[in-house]
Amino acid sequence: MCPKDSAAQVPREVAQSPVRRRFAEFLLGGGLLASAISFLYPILRYLVPPAQPDLGTDSVVAGRVGDLRRNSGKVFRFGNRPGILVLTENGDYKAMSGVCTHLNCTVQYRPDLRQVWCACHNGFYDLNGRNVAGPPPRPLELYEVHVRGEEIVVDRRRGA
Amino acid sequence: MLARVRDWLDERFGWDELIAPLRKKTVPVHRYSHWYFLGGITLFLFLIQVGTGILLLLYYRPSANEAFESVQYIMTRVEFGWLVRSIHSWAGNLMILTAFAHMFSVLFLRAYRKPRELTWVSGMLLLFLALGFGFSGYLLPWNTLAFFAIKVGTEVAGQVPLIGKWLVVFLRGGEEVTGATLTRFFGFHVALLPGITTLLIALHLALVQRFGISVPRSLEAQWLRPSARRHQAGMVFPFHVPNAEGAPRKGLVHRW
Ligand code: HEM
Ligand code: FES
Numbered sequence: 001m002c003p004k005d006s007a008a009q010v011p012r013e014v015a016q017s018p019v020r021r022r023f024a025e026f027l028l029g030g031g032l033l034a035s036a037i038s039f040l041y042p043i044l045r046y047l048v049p050p051a052q053p054d055l056g057t058d059s060v061v062a063g064r065v066g067d068l069r070r071n072s073g074k075v076f077r078f079g080n081r082p083g084i085l086v087l088t089e090n091g092d093y094k095a096m097s098g099v100c101t102h103l104n105c106t107v108q109y110r111p112d113l114r115q116v117w118c119a120c121h122n123g124f125y126d127l128n129g130r131n132v133a134g135p136p137p138r139p140l141e142l143y144e145v146h147v148r149g150e151e152i153v154v155d156r157r158r159g160a
Numbered sequence: 161m162l163a164r165v166r167d168w169l170d171e172r173f174g175w176d177e178l179i180a181p182l183r184k185k186t187v188p189v190h191r192y193s194h195w196y197f198l199g200g201i202t203l204f205l206f207l208i209q210v211g212t213g214i215l216l217l218l219y220y221r222p223s224a225n226e227a228f229e230s231v232q233y234i235m236t237r238v239e240f241g242w243l244v245r246s247i248h249s250w251a252g253n254l255m256i257l258t259a260f261a262h263m264f265s266v267l268f269l270r271a272y273r274k275p276r277e278l279t280w281v282s283g284m285l286l287l288f289l290a291l292g293f294g295f296s297g298y299l300l301p302w303n304t305l306a307f308f309a310i311k312v313g314t315e316v317a318g319q320v321p322l323i324g325k326w327l328v329v330f331l332r333g334g335e336e337v338t339g340a341t342l343t344r345f346f347g348f349h350v351a352l353l354p355g356i357t358t359l360l361i362a363l364h365l366a367l368v369q370r371f372g373i374s375v376p377r378s379l380e381a382q383w384l385r386p387s388a389r390r391h392q393a394g395m396v397f398p399f400h401v402p403n404a405e406g407a408p409r410k411g412l413v414h415r416w
Contacts, residue, residue: 042240046215050237060225061339 059155062095065147073109073116076154082106083143083154084116086127095143095154096129102136116140188375192269196373198262203361205255209293212248213350220300222346224339227302252294259290271374279367282360289357296349302342310345311337 062076062085073086075098082098086109096116098106105120115132116125123134129142144155169175187193219238221230234241263283266272272280299310314331318324333340375383 042243043215045239046241046244047218048239050233050239052237058225058229 059153061151062145062154063152064150065152067152071111071114073111075106075108078143078154078156084109084140085145085152085154086116088127089114093145093147093152094127095145096125096140097143099140100136101131101138101140102134107140186372188373188379190375190379192376192379195265195269198258198265199368202255202258202262203365205251205258206357206361208251209248209255210354212244212251213354215244216248217350222300222343224302224342227300227342231301231303252297256290256294259287263287269374269376271376273374273377276367276371276374279364279371282364282367286357286360286364289353289360292353293349293357296345296353299342299345300349307337310341314341 058078060076060078060083062078062083063074068074068085068087070087070091071089073084075082075084077083078097084096084098084107086094088094100107100118100120100123102118102121102123105118107116107118107123107125109115110117113124114127116127116129117123118125118134118136121135123136124132125136125140126132129140131137131139141156144157146153146155166175187196216234219230219234219241221227231245234245238244266280266283295310295313299306314328314337317331318328320327329335331341331344332338333344
């Protein structure tokens with residue numbers, strides 16, 4: 001505050017008492033410091049990256065309703081890898097990884113056999129991704145499918 | 161310590177001279193004074209938005225596949241993420257409120273009169289930009305509510321004569337609201353609008369600085385009467401302490 005103002009209200013010797021002044025400065029400074037810390041602390045904590053880099057799910061629009069006839073399938077992009085989306089004869093959508101668990105070829109749907117087939121070494125998977133014949137050692141990862149309005153959304157649960 | 165830094169700057173740039181215009185301000189003090197706070201409050205909220213917005217950018221992901229999830233991530237996994245996001249969302253809404261209140265106070269106090277027309281116009285543009293911030297930010301969480309709000313909101317733009325159709329396509333980045341809309345709204349929200357807004361705020365403040373603060377016409381007339389006494393008092397920014405004599409206050413010099 002302006003020294004002239006405060007001098008008008010507080011007796012001279014009290015206003016100039018170094019102890020009082022230092023005490024007031026201490027309170028003021030302490031208050032400001034505490035405020036500054038209470039603002040900075042959350043920000044610093046916010047900046048620290050959480051242990052888990054994301055929520056572990058991931059989703060992509062695999063196609064639009066009407067893209068597929070019944071008993072047919074298509075390959076879509078899931079990030080940088082292929083996935084396969086199948087519309088079954090009963091009208092259910094199924095989606096799974098499109099990368100063969102044998103040697104990573106891209107699989108395709110075989111309407112004649114109602115199975116997912118890998119052309120590279122004649123591997124077969126059923127519509128739940130289970131490896132049923134040929135060299136593939138493991139099932140294909142199955143994805144969740146949701147129809148949202150016109151869009152067919154495929155979700156994958158990672159890690160978590 | 162601070163004094164040494166200041167001396168160092170002063171020796172080189174003439175620091176004291178540079179900030180001299182900022183150290184002494186004449187501010188009219190009268191019974192409408194409180195309405196003048198609103199512009200400053202709006203500016204403060206804008207700075208909060210810039211700060212919290214930049215923090216959100218560290219975790220937000222502006223793509224159709226990831227936007228929703230990244231906002232959930234901010235809310236549940238990032239420490240104090242809920243706080244940062246909530247402040248951004250609340251201060252964003254408050255800023256619209258204070259900007260409107262500021263506009264109406266200028267309107268009712270007739271502060272837009274000559275020579276302040278440009279200040280008024282730049283202020284109106286800033287108000288529209290603030291609305292643009294709110295609108296474009298609303299889509300970013302990419303939830304159902306946001307999706308439909310923007311769908312309906314952009315449809316309204318289609319009613320504009322002649323260019324309506326084109327405007328909708330421009331806003332949506334296509335015929336429909338899709339991931340392309342999200343990408344461009346993100347661009348508007350965090351780059352285009354902040355850039356333009358910063359320039360306009362600089363202009364707006366420079367104009368306010370240049371013209372000083374307006375005095376409502378009725379008070380001006382009253383003060384210009386020859387019988388009026390002129391009082392000045394020392395004040396410390398930003399506290400308005402009633403002056404000791406209890407005399408009618410007019411020009412107050414703020415020193416700090
Ligand atoms: C440089 C300035 C800004 C940056 C970098 C920024 C950044 C962001 C980001 C990344 C989001 C998405 C995260 C979320 O939804 O919580 C967001 C949302 C939002 N922003 Fe901003 N923003 C800025 C300024 C503003 C301003 C000035 C306003 C309002 C006038 C505003 C209003 C909003 C709103 C309403 C949301 C949605 C909030 C929510 O749903 O939680 N933003 N902003
Ligand atoms: S890569 Fe698919 S069967 Fe060998």
